[in-house]
Amino acid sequence: MQYNAVVKNIKDITPEIKLFFISFKDGHKFEFKAGQFAVLALPDDANNLDGEWHRRAYSITSAPSQDEVEFYIVLVKDGRLTPRLFNLKPGDEIFMGEKPAGLMNFNGVEEDANLLFISTGTGIAPFVSMIREHKDEILNGKRQVALIHGARHTYELGFKGELEELQKKSPYFRYYPIVSRADQEVGMEWNGYRGHAQNLITNGTVEKDFGVKIKPEDFHVFLCGNPKMVDECVEIFTNKGFTRHTLKEKGNLYFDKH
Ligand SMILES: Cc1cc2nc3c(=O)[nH]c(=O)nc-3n(C[C@H](O)[C@H](O)[C@H](O)COP(=O)(O)OP(=O)(O)OC[C@H]3O[C@@H](n4cnc5c(N)ncnc54)[C@H](O)[C@@H]3O)c2cc1C
Missing domain, CATH: 2.40.30.10 (Translation factors)
Structure with a gap:
């Protein structure tokens, strides 16, 4: 090497x-x-x-x-x-390495499908790439995109500025930063969401705020980050009728654990 x-x-x-x-x-x-x-x-x-x-x-x-x-x-x-x-x-x-890898990409995603990205920690990385690459589609309303990013602390919300800026420009994009340990931060006032990323799905926050039902017919769901978050979300979305996207079978649920 x-x-x-x-x-x-x-x-x-x-x-x-x-x-x-x-x-x-x-x-x-x-x-x-x-x-x-x-x-x-x-x-x-x-x-x-x-x-x-x-x-x-x-x-x-x-x-x-x-x-x-x-x-x-x-x-x-x-x-x-x-x-x-x-x-x-x-x-x-x-x-x-010269060869990229991973099935976390837009192959198999219909042109007008809505997207839900759920991440924790560095799991936001692939979604930032996808959002940057498909920014025009988000700006012109070709699809609706929601991104949840869970972190322990507010200062770990990398890309917050860029994503808030996109949210201001496009009614078709929603960014949900959620922090689990904001109470441990001295001198920092956090008025945003608190808890774990998957809470925003189970308590209906995203559907209510976004004004759409997250159904397998209209959405592709991407999960990346903490293995516990990924496992819990796989169960939630499998129960809603989503199926894993693989090389052999087209589906609407994609995941990677970091
Ligand atoms: C598909 C994929 C994509 C990834 N993308 C990213 C990315 O974008 N950014 C990123 O930072 N990492 C990413 N990772 C994780 C990365 O590959 C390494 O595992 C990580 O950086 C640790 O490498 P290391 O050699 O420093 O630690 P190692 O020597 O491999 O691990 C040392 C010890 O730390 C533990 N450990 C490993 N990772 C963590 C962690 N994150 N927090 C706490 N303990 C840990 C291990 O269990 C081990 O006990 C990705 C992993 C995969 C599989």
């Missing part, structure tokens, strides 16, 4: 969440579909490139049309790759 890409820029969301902007060293563009993930890797020992490399999957947050590939990454303090990623500076080299 060898370095084939370079970190162009890094933006801090919090000390433990960063955006990484990466390009291939030879300048060729990364071909992927919005919603897919890529592999990033670094050597265990930066002075021994022939030794062990740590490879991990990361969802892409940029739209395929953007020049640099953007990732939204949370530090796992005792992890093998993320502490190494968090030591990188712009200009440093990295490995980025």
Whole structure:
């Protein structure tokens, strides 16, 4: 394995969440579909490139049309790759896999289907890519799109500004940030939703606010993030008649666990 890409820029969301902007060293563009993930890797020992490399999957947050590939990454303090990623500076080299992967994309989604994205933590990443790529459809009302993002703390709601801006511009897009530990934040007043992402479905908030019934005939539902949230939502939507989308069978329920 060898370095084939370079970190162009890094933006801090919090000390433990960063955006990484990466390009291939030879300048060729990364071909992927919005919603897919890529592999990033670094050597265990930066002075021994022939030794062990740590490879991990990361969802892409940029739209395929953007020049640099953007990732939204949370530090796992005792992890093998993320502490190494968090030591990188712009200009440093990295490995980025040439082949994107993942079924979390618009293949199989009808042109006028409404979309419900439910995410926690870094699970918002593929949905940001999809929303950026299909922004015009959202602005011109071709489809209605709702995005729930659950985080523990308000400062972990990466992309809040961008998504609120889109919501202001389009009546066809609704953004529901929901925070589970806002009460632990000193000096921060949070007037938004509190609890877990799936609560906004079970208590009817999204259907009431959005003014539409979330039915398998009209919606595709995408889930990404915490395994417990994903499992609970799979049960909720399976009971509503949604079926999993796979390579073999077209469905309307898509999920990935981070
Ligand atoms: C399809 C897919 C897409 C992903 N996309 C993203 C993404 O967009 N952004 C992102 O930050 N991560 C994403 N991940 C997770 C990522 O691949 C790594 O697992 C994560 O960054 C930890 O890697 P590490 O080498 O630092 O930790 P490891 O050395 O793999 O793990 C060390 C320890 O930390 C635990 N651990 C692993 N992840 C977490 C976590 N998030 N919080 C707390 N403990 C943890 C492990 O169980 C283990 O005990 C994705 C995973 C998959 C499968």
